[in-house]
Amino acid sequence: MIESAGASDAAESAAVAPGARPRIVITYCTQCRWLLRASWVAQELLTTFTTDLGEIALRPGVGGVFTVELDGELIWDRKRDDGFPDVAPLKRLIRDRIDPERSLGHSDRTH
């Protein structure tokens, strides 16, 4: 799906109608120096979901915040969920909401 969309649109330089696709926001604590962690998570998700996502926003915050929101839904909160997300379960949470039929390969295994 991603490849065919890319091929058909290759002649035009565009953002593939981002408004219609899911938006993820990662809010991280600058005081805790979690930019690198937030950026790593963003790259993992963009590598997996590529143009199926509209965008991922990195949002600087304070006070130990580390949250992941998908179209406004809080799918991970370091304080609520007692720690940082690992990328495989985070990808499953997102996949279940945006494309439940999709296989995530090794990220679908729990071992």
Added chain:
Amino acid sequence: MIESAGASDAAESAAVAPGARPRIVITYCTQCRWLLRASWVAQELLTTFTTDLGEIALRPGVGGVFTVELDGELIWDRKRDDGFPDVAPLKRLIRDRIDPERSLGHSDRTH
């Protein structure tokens, strides 16, 4: 300014009212594998401007796109500007718009 804002808000976990602060969008071509480049630029800008920025969005596109927008203004376009931005001039473009009095240290030097 960043430090004092951080200190005063340290007790609460928050995104520091992102709506009031500038938003940057980096659109990159997935076919060209420019995610790493886009992510690097985002990290450079977030390291420099930290909580003076509301957010930086990474937006997957196609067809050789690489653009940087600041609050809707196209401040860099690989096709228009004949190549990729280096981070020092890009930081100056952003600083001039969001905080003209601010010193960027070595990024203010042209050599």
